[in-house]
Amino acid sequence: xxxxxxxxxxxxxxxxxxxxxxxxxxxxxxxxxxxxxxxxxxxxxxxxxxxxxxxxxxxxxxxxxxxxxxxxxxxxxxxxxxxxxxxxxxxxxxxxxxxxxxxxxxxxxxxxxxxxxxxxxxxxxxxxxxxxxxxxxxxxxxxxxxxxxxxxxxxxxxxxxxxxxxxxxxxxxxxxxxxxxxxxxxxxxxxxxxxxxxxxxxxxxxxxxxxxxxxxxxxxxxxxxxxxxxxxxxxxxxxxxxxxxxxxxxxxx
Amino acid sequence: xxxxxxxxxxxxxxxxxxxxxxxxxxxxxxxxxxxxxxxxxxxxxxxxxxxxxxxxxxxxxxxxxxxxxxxxxxxxxxxxxxxxxxxxxxxxxxxxxxxxxxxxxxxxxxxxxxxxxxxxxxxxxxxxxxxxxxxxxxxxxxxxxxxxxxxxxxxxxxxxxxxxxxxxxxxxxxxxxxxxxxxxxxxxxxxxxxxxxxxxxxxxxxxxxxxxxxxxxxxxxxxxxxxxxxxxxxxxxxxxxxxxxxxxxxxxxxxxxxxxxxxxxxxxxxxxxxxxxxxxxxxxxxxxxxxxxxxxxxxxxxxxxxxxxxxxxxxxxxxxxxxxxxxxxxxxxxxxxxxxxxxxxxxxxxxxxxxxxxxxxxx
Numbered sequence: 001x002x003x004x005x006x007x008x009x010x011x012x013x014x015x016x017x018x019x020x021x022x023x024x025x026x027x028x029x030x031x032x033x034x035x036x037x038x039x040x041x042x043x044x045x046x047x048x049x050x051x052x053x054x055x056x057x058x059x060x061x062x063x064x065x066x067x068x069x070x071x072x073x074x075x076x077x078x079x080x081x082x083x084x085x086x087x088x089x090x091x092x093x094x095x096x097x098x099x100x101x102x103x104x105x106x107x108x109x110x111x112x113x114x115x116x117x118x119x120x121x122x123x124x125x126x127x128x129x130x131x132x133x134x135x136x137x138x139x140x141x142x143x144x145x146x147x148x149x150x151x152x153x154x155x156x157x158x159x160x161x162x163x164x165x166x167x168x169x170x171x172x173x174x175x176x177x178x179x180x181x182x183x184x185x186x187x188x189x190x191x192x193x194x195x196x197x198x199x200x201x202x203x204x205x206x207x208x209x210x211x212x213x214x215x216x217x218x219x220x221x222x223x224x225x226x227x228x229x230x231x232x233x234x235x236x237x238x239x240x241x242x243x244x245x246x247x248x249x250x251x252x253x
Numbered sequence: 254x255x256x257x258x259x260x261x262x263x264x265x266x267x268x269x270x271x272x273x274x275x276x277x278x279x280x281x282x283x284x285x286x287x288x289x290x291x292x293x294x295x296x297x298x299x300x301x302x303x304x305x306x307x308x309x310x311x312x313x314x315x316x317x318x319x320x321x322x323x324x325x326x327x328x329x330x331x332x333x334x335x336x337x338x339x340x341x342x343x344x345x346x347x348x349x350x351x352x353x354x355x356x357x358x359x360x361x362x363x364x365x366x367x368x369x370x371x372x373x374x375x376x377x378x379x380x381x382x383x384x385x386x387x388x389x390x391x392x393x394x395x396x397x398x399x400x401x402x403x404x405x406x407x408x409x410x411x412x413x414x415x416x417x418x419x420x421x422x423x424x425x426x427x428x429x430x431x432x433x434x435x436x437x438x439x440x441x442x443x444x445x446x447x448x449x450x451x452x453x454x455x456x457x458x459x460x461x462x463x464x465x466x467x468x469x470x471x472x473x474x475x476x477x478x479x480x481x482x483x484x485x486x487x488x489x490x491x492x493x494x495x496x497x498x499x500x501x502x503x504x505x506x507x508x509x510x511x512x513x514x515x516x517x518x519x520x521x522x523x524x525x526x527x528x529x530x531x532x533x534x535x536x537x538x539x540x541x542x543x544x545x546x547x548x549x550x551x552x553x554x555x556x557x558x559x560x561x562x563x564x565x566x567x568x569x570x571x572x573x574x575x576x577x578x579x580x581x582x583x584x585x586x587x588x589x590x591x592x593x594x595x596x597x598x599x600x601x602x603x604x605x606x607x608x609x610x611x612x613x614x615x616x
Contacts, residue, residue, distance in 0.1 A: 072465070073469045075465070082465055093455075101451055104448070105466075108448075111476055115449075
C-alpha cells in the first residue's frame, strides 16, 4: 500500500531549480533512504513534503490525500512527523516539555482551559506527560527528562527530537540526517533505535542521510537525487552498483 | 495534603510570603503610599500582559500604553454614560481590549519584528489623538472625571478592626488592584505551564519546528496579542480608577516604553519578573528625581544645566547597568545566583563525604 506518493514535484527559488519533477513512492512499512551529494535537494524535498515550502508544481499525497496545499501545522495530523538536520528543539524548555509539544495535535485544551485548568485539563496534561515519558524512555533518555535541552550534547538532542516526532504516533516518520554529526557509537545506537521504531512501533520511515554504511544497513530502498533530479532508485545493492550514482558521487571518470 | 505542603519547594513559600506582604502592606504604610503601590500593581498587570506577548510568544509591542488607554476609556465611558458600577466595568474593559488586541494581532502576523515594533509604536502615538476625536463620548481633551469610590462597609470594618483607622478610598483601590493582580498572575502562571502557553513558547523558540509539531502559528500569535491586550486593558481600567480621571495625556508614548522597560528589567518569560519590573519602572524615575538634586558632588553648573535631564540620565544609566550585569533581568540574576550558591554548597558538602563543612567557630 502506498503511504507517500510524491508526483512530479518541482520547486524553484527564483531562477534556481531546487527540485525538478521528482517522483517516488513510499509503501507502508518500508524504510526508504534519500541520498545524494550536497545540494541535491534532499532537505528541500523534506521541506516540501512537510509544507515548510510550497511546491511550484506537482503534488504530495499521503494515503491518497494531498498535503501540498494545506497549512504546515495540519501536516502532522495526517500522520507525518519529522526531525531537522541541525536539530530544531525548543531551547528554553526541558526534554519533557519538548516532547509534550510534539503531542500538541493529540491534546485539546485551549487558552481558557490552560489559564483556568479544570479537572479535564489536568487529566489531559497528565496523559500527555505519560505518553511523552514513554517516548523519552523509548529513546533511552529517561534520566535527563527534566533537564533543559539546551545543555545536552548534540547526539542527545537528536534523540529528544526523535522522541518529539514519535510522540505524535506518525504513520510516516521523516528523519533529516539522523546519523549526522554524532559519534560512531551513537550511529550504531541510532540504527538500532530505528529498527525498533520500525519493528515495534510499526512506523514507515523516510530518511535523508550521508552516512552510507548506516543507509545501506537500514533501508529497504534508496532514492538518489542529484541537482534536483531523481537519478536512481532501488535496493541498496542496486544503487551502489548504479553507474549514474557512482558518477554523481565521484565525478565522471 | 499536609505532606505535600511540607514538601513544597522553597519558591512556593516565597510566593506565600510575597502575597502576605502585599496584603499587609497598607496596614503599615500611609494612604498615599498605598496609592503608589496600587500604581505598582497596575503596572505589574500591564507588564505581565506584555511579558506574555514579548517574553513567552516572542513578539514585540511598543504600544501597550494604547491598550491601557482603551481599557481605561472603556471603563470610564461605561461608568460615566451608562452609570455602571466601576468594579463591574473592569472585566468588561479587559475583554473589550482583549478583542481589539486580538484583531490587531491579525495584521501583525504579516510583520517581522522590526516592522511590528514600528506598527505598535504607531498605535501608541496615534491612540491619544484618536481618543480626542469623538468628544461626545470621550470628553475630548478634558477627558472624563470619574466619581470617587468608597470602600464597602465590610472591607472598611475589617480594615478598621486591624489598624484602628478608617479605610480610605486609595486603600480600598489598592486592595481591588491587588485582587486583580493576584488572579491575573495566577492565570498567567497557569497559561505558560499548559498547552496553550507551551505552544506560544514553542513558537518563540522555533516557528518551523512548532508548526511541524502541529502548532498553529498564526492562531497562537494572535491569541498572545489578545491575552496580552486583555491584561493591559484591565490594568488601564484600574489605572483610571486609581487616578480618578482619564484623559488622552494620561497615556503618553512614554508609558508604552516604560512598560517595555519594566518587562525587560524584571526578566522576560518569568512570572515574578513583571512585579519586580513594575517596582523598578515605577519607583526608579521618582527616586532618581529626588536623588539627583541632593547630590552635592555634581558640579552646580552641570547640575543646573542638566537639572531637568538628571533624573532621565540616572534612569538611563541604571538601565544600561542592568542590561550589562543582568541581561536576563533581575529574576535571571537571582536564579543564576541561587543556582551558583547551591552548587557551591553542594560542592562543599560533597568533598566532606556528604557532610557539611565544619564550622570554624565551633570546630
